[in-house]
Amino acid sequence: MTLIKAKDLTVRHGAHLVLDQVNISVAPGEIVTIVGPNGSGKTSLLRALLGLTPSKGKVTRKAGLVVGYVPQKLALDPTLPLPVRSFLNLPTSHTSQQVADMLDRVGVPGIEARQIAALSGGQLQRVLLARALLEKPDILILDEPTQGLDQMGEAGFYRLIEDVRRDTGVAVLMVSHDLHVVMSAxxxxxxxxGHICCEGKPHVVQNAPEYRALFGHGTQGALALYQHAHDHDHDCGHDHGHDHHHAHDTAPDEVEHAG
Structure with missing residues (x-):
């Protein structure tokens, strides 16, 4: 079963070809990370999958699919009074207990009365995630969710996403702003x-010639994998050899290449 699937997805902005016949699918419980340079079409791909931008090709969604979308930026008037509690009740109303429990779950308890405009970047990202999770989604779609966060903030957010997937079984489709740092999960x-150059498990992709050719040799040309230290809540490190993964239809060390 597939939650969302695109076949020959093509997006143009005027005369500019942004995405050229992209094929992608996400299965239940799967974490898929998209990396690419600026202008590679990452955000356009997410928006096309969500039906927010015109495209050609075919997008198929599971019947009744519930999507939790965490945008790259939140376009809000900073002078608009909007407490966290009110923001989390848009568009669906939730009980005070549900709101409190979810804020605690994402690591920012007790901020219901704080103004959205007064939150730090890390707090805002967790509130955006809380709002998405309150809808009980089948899939989380995250557009560069750690952009602007420092390394500790990025690692902490990745650990949170991994924990949420483990606890709820939600699938995750995420665009990473850092070409060389990808969650190990x-x-x-x-x-x-503009098209899919290659895809596969992180430790395989990091050695793929297509990845090296496209992204150069920063961090020795390899993906740095944020490793979740399950027995140390605040420990994180880079692991270049292991990734926690769940079964899916790609063979253990198979990397798919595309021209």
Missing amino acids: SDRVICLN
Whole structure:
């Protein structure tokens, strides 16, 4: 079963070809991370999958699919009074207990009365995640969710996503702003540059010639994998050899190449 699938997805902005016949699918419980340089079409791909931007090709969603979308930026008037509690009740109303429990779950308890405009970048990202999770989604779609966060903030957010997937079984489709840092729990990494250059498990993709050719040799040309230290809540490190993964239809060390 597939939650969302695109076949020959093509997006143009005027005369500019942004995405050229992209094929992608996400299965239940899977974490898929998309990396690519600026202008590679990452955000356009997410928006096309969500039906927010015109595209050609075919997008198929599971019947009744519930999507939790965490945008890259929140376009809000900073002078608009909007407490966290009110923001989390848009568009669906939730009980005070549900709101409190979810804020605690994402690591920012007790901020219901704080103004959205007064939150730090890390707090805002967790509130956006809380709002998405309150809808009980089948899939979380995250557009560069750690952009602007420092390394500790990024690692902490990745650990949170991994824990949420483990606890709820939600699938995750995430665009990473950092070409060389990918959550180790990713089941697949997709390298995008207008088309899919290569895809596969993180430790396989990091050695793929297509990845090296596209993204150069920063961090020795390899993906740095944020490893979740299950027995140390605040420990994180880079692991270049292991990734926690769940079964999916790609063979253990198979990397898919595309021209």
